[in-house]
Amino acid sequence: MHEELKYWYLRDHKLFRTLSFGQIRQLCIITGFKKAQKGEIIYFSSSDVPRIFLLKKGNIKIVAVDEEGNETIKDIIQKGDLFGELTLEADDQTNEYAKVLSDDVAICSFLLSDFENLLLQNPSLALSYTKFVGLKMKRIKNSYSNLISKDAKTRLFQFLKDWAEKEGVKEGRKVVIENYLTQNDIAQIICTSRQTATQLLNEMENNGTLTYNRKEIIILDITKL
Amino acid sequence: MHEELKYWYLRDHKLFRTLSFGQIRQLCIITGFKKAQKGEIIYFSSSDVPRIFLLKKGNIKIVAVDEEGNETIKDIIQKGDLFGELTLEADDQTNEYAKVLSDDVAICSFLLSDFENLLLQNPSLALSYTKFVGLKMKRIKNSYSNLISKDAKTRLFQFLKDWAEKEGVKEGRKVVIENYLTQNDIAQIICTSRQTATQLLNEMENNGTLTYNRKEIIILDITKL
DNA sequence: TATCTACTGTAAACTAGCTGACAAATATTT
DNA sequence: AAATATTTGTCAGCTAGTTTACAGTAGATA
Structure with a gap:
C-alpha cells in the first residue's frame, strides 16, 4: 500500500489528527x-508482538475464551475504533480473538x-490518549453498574438506545439499525441468556x-424507548 | 504544612518518583x-473544581448514589492510592462521596x-500515568467478567484472596487481615446481598x-483458598 | 433443488440469590 | 450503666433468569 494512503488512514482518526506526516x-x-x-x-492477542489495531472498515467482535472454554463477547468494535493492547501493557493471560x-x-x-515512543515525543497525544482510555473505562464502569442494579429488560433497552444513537439512521422518530448481530450476540452483550434475549425482543415486537x-432492527419511536 | 513535607508526600508515590522538587x-x-x-x-465530586486526590493514610470507600437514592460501593481506596478525576475528564453526572x-x-x-500541565511537560510521567489508568481499567474489566460468569461464593473467595495478598500479614500459611469492612461492605463489593455474604462467611467459618x-479476618490456610 | 447449518421461538422445570422480617450480639452515645 | 444504633445471624417465601429440550426458519452450500 502507498505511504500516502496509510497516512490518511491514521490521520483520519480523531486521536491522530494532531500528528504530522x-x-x-x-x-x-x-x-x-x-x-x-x-x-x-x-487472532491477535499473545502469540505475536503486542500491537494496537485500528479498524478502518466494517465490524468485528472481540471474544474471550476462559479456562473452561466458555466464550464471552468482550467488545464490539466498529469502523474507526482502536483495539488490542490499549492499556499499553501486554498481557498473555487473556486469550482473545476477533x-x-x-x-x-x-x-x-x-x-x-x-x-509508546510516539507518545513520549508527543505529550499532548499522550494526554488525549489517556482521556481516551479513561472514556473506555467509564463505559465499562457504566455497564458494570447496569449489570448490578438493572434487570435484563432495562439493559436491553439501554443497549438498543445506545446502538440506535451510535449507528442508527433516523427517519423522524423512527430509527433503522443495520443488524449485524445475532440474538445470541445481543444476549451476551447485555449479559443474559439467548432465550431471555429472544423472549424480550419478541415481547417488544x-x-x-x-x-x-x-x-435490520427498526425502532418505531425512539422517544418512547 | 511545610513545602518540604508536601514534597515528600508526593515523591513517596511510585508514580511521582521521577519528578523533581x-x-x-x-x-x-x-x-x-x-x-x-x-x-x-x-464530598469530592462535582461541587468543587476537579481534583485528583492522594490518600496518604488510612482507608476510605467511594460510594455512589444513583437517581433512586441507592448507594453502591464503587471502590475501596487504600494508603497510597489515587482517586478523583483519574480519567482527566470531569463529569458532573456521577454523584459520589467518600x-x-x-x-x-x-x-x-x-x-x-x-x-495536566505537568503531564504535558513530562512525557514519561504521562506514559506511566496512562499505564496506571490502563491497569485500573483492567481491574474493572476483571470484576465485570467475574460478575458475569462466577457465582457469589467464587467472587467472595476471589475477593478474600486479593485482599489477603494486598494487605494481609502472613504467618506461614495463615494470613491475618485487618478488617475495616462490614459484611455489608463486603457484600456490596462482591455484588451480592448482605444476607448472602453473611451466610457464605459463616459457612467458611x-x-x-x-x-x-x-x-480481623484470619485465613487459616491461604493455599487452600 | 435438496441438504445442512446456524439462528430463532417457545415452554416447563429448576435454582441461585433476593427480600423481608425478626432476633441476637456488638458498638457507640448519653 | 442505660439507651440507642449498628452490625450480624437465620429463615421462609419468592422471583428473575437459567437450563434443558425441541421445533421451526432462514441462509448458505453442495
Missing part, C-alpha cells in the same frame, strides 16, 4: 494492513513499542416498539 | 491537605488542570477456612 510515518513504517471476510477469525461480523473488514496496526429481523 | 512544587502550590476521622463523609473507614485518614489533593470478627 513524519510522526505518522514513524508508525507507518511497520504498519500492517489486513483485509478479511465475514465469519473469519483473527471475529468478523460485517461482509468485509480492513484493519491496520502498529507496534505497541512504536506507539408484539407491543409495537420495534421490528426485528436478521438484516 | 520544582515539578512537584508546581502541584504543591495549590495542594490541599486534609485530615478526617472514622465515619466522616467527604466515607472514612479507618480511625483517621490524611488526604492531599491537587488540581486536575495543574496535573464452619468448615474451618477462616475466622471472622469485626476486627
